Amino acid sequence: MQRYFVDSDAIGPDRVTIRGDDVHHIKNVLRMSPEDRLICCDGQGRDYLTEVESIGTDEVRCRIIDSSPSPGEPGVRVSVASSLPKGDKLEWVLQKGTELGADSFLPFTSARTVVKLDGKRAAKKQIRWQRIVKEAAEQSHRGRIPPVELPGNWRGLLEKFPSYDRVLFAYEKEGQSLADALKGAVGRRFLVVIGPEGGFTEAEAMEAASAGAVPVHLGPRILRAETAPLAILSCIFYSYGEMGGEPL
Template sequence: MQRYFVNPRQWDGDQILVEGDDVHHMTRVMRMRPGDRVVCCDGEGTDLLAVLEDVKGDRVLLRVLERTPSRGEPAVAVTVAQALPKGDKWEWVLQKGTELGAASFLPVLSDRSVVKLDGKKADKKRERWQKIIKEAAEQSHRGCVPPVQPVVDWDGLMQAFSVCDRVIFAYEKGGVPLNQALADGPFQSLMIVVGPEGGFTSEEAEQARTAGALPVSLGPRILRSETAPLALLSCILYSHGEMGGEPL
């Protein structure tokens, strides 16, 4: 069943008024008609089974039939912090990371980042990134739309470490095995930090370690910048029982 995210201002009691791009998707792409059912999510963990009652120009009126808790949110909140890679690699990480269960994303500018964004360009990019995440969240039956936080520099990343139970710093020059880094879990919140194509400098690695990050090795193979965060995220969620694994 098709799924859409709605915000509180869109409904009143058991009535939901859909506007914007979702109307086009409902009426033009999916060709829905009165009587068709959809699932709407309030973005805070509640699914709303609804029936389409009427189409009024650029608006669609739905009626809520049932409310149930969303089942798509992991118990562990993982933030993916990555030094921006080139091309569309970051968008790939956003899409697949959302499908896997990332709680939020933090784009970072590091010493070896090729991508450089100023304020206006970053805001425009962020709008596109959030749209990609919303579509991925709907497709994967998430209960929330993970936010993309504003782009930060290296100092901003260091300051963000304090809000997580553990910060895992993926470092190709060595670190503890991932299973050792997760051995004293389970955790409620984690951050994984991944570098750009050229990796992190030794100075950045030392600064991250001093700020509280734990350098982690991902094994003898060198992963691409867009592969590493997804591999880490999958392993963490598996270790917390979110992908068929045994909870820590």
Template sequence: MQRYFISPEQRDRDRIRISGEDVHHIKNVMRSRPGDQLVCCDGRGNDYLAEIIEIDPAAVLCRVIDKSSSLGEPETKVTIAQSLPKGDKLEWILQKGTEIGAVRFLPFVSERTIVKIDARKAAKKRERWQRIVKEAAEQAHRGFIPEVASPVSWTGLLEEIHRTEEALIAYEKGGVPLAKSLAQISSKQILLIIGPEGGFTESEVAGAQRAGAIPVTLGSRILRTETASLAALSCILFARNDLGGETK
């Protein structure tokens, strides 16, 4: 059943008013009609089964039939800190990372990052990225929409490492095997740091270690940056029984 995210303000007791771009999707893509049902998620762990009672050009009015808890959120909260890759690779990472279970994305610029984002275009880029994440969250039946943070510098990333409970930095030249590192940490908050196409420099890895990050290896094969982030995320959630286990 089709899902849509709403803000708590859009629900008034047993009525939900859907507005914005979702109105077009309901009317013209799904071709829904009064009497059809859908699910609205408030991003706070609540799902509402609702029936459409009225459709107008600006809004879709629904009646709440049932309320239940959102079941699509992993217990382990993984933030993917991704050095900006070339082309549309970041959009792929955002979409698939959301489907797998990442809770936040932090793009950053490192020494070998090729992509440079103009400050004037950053807000527009982030708006597009957030829309991609929203659509992926709806498709994957997530309980809330992961955040896409504004891109930060390497210094900004080091500050993020200082603030987080556990940080893992993928390093193709060595480190603790990812599975072993996960067995040694119990935190439910993990910052996963993935480098650009050219990888991290030795000085960057050393700086990340001083800030508190643990260098980890994903194995003997060298993965593309967009593969590494999704493979590592999957490994983390699988190890924590948040992926590949029984449905909730």
């Protein structure tokens, strides 16, 4: 069933009003009609099963049939910090990471980051990134839309480490296995830190460790910058029973 995120103030006691780009999708792409059903989500983890009542030029009005907690939100929260990769690789990480269950995304620049974004370009990119995440969240039946922050710098990212229960620093040169790092984890809020195509410098690795990060490796193979975060997300969610695995 088609799913849309709506602002909480558009949800009344018995009606939901859909506005914006989704009106065009409902009206002209899906060609829905009154009495068709769709799911609206308030972005805070609650779903509303609704029936279309009317389709106008600027809004679609729906009657609420039932509501329930969104089943698509994982019990463990994993944020992904990716040093800006080249091309559209970050868009792939945002889309697939959202489908897997990522809680938020923190793009950043580090010593070997090739991509540089000024203020205007960064803001424009963020709008596009957030749209990609919204569509992925709808497709994968998430209960909320993961936020994508404006690109920050390495120093700013280090300052955020204390906000998480465990920071996993992907570093191919050393570190413990991901399995061992997860066994010793306390709490359910993770930050996964991924470097650019050229990897992190030794100085950055030392700074990350000093800030409390746990260096981890992903086995004998070297994964691409866009593959590593998705692999780690999958392993964490599987380990916590979010993908059919046995919880730790």
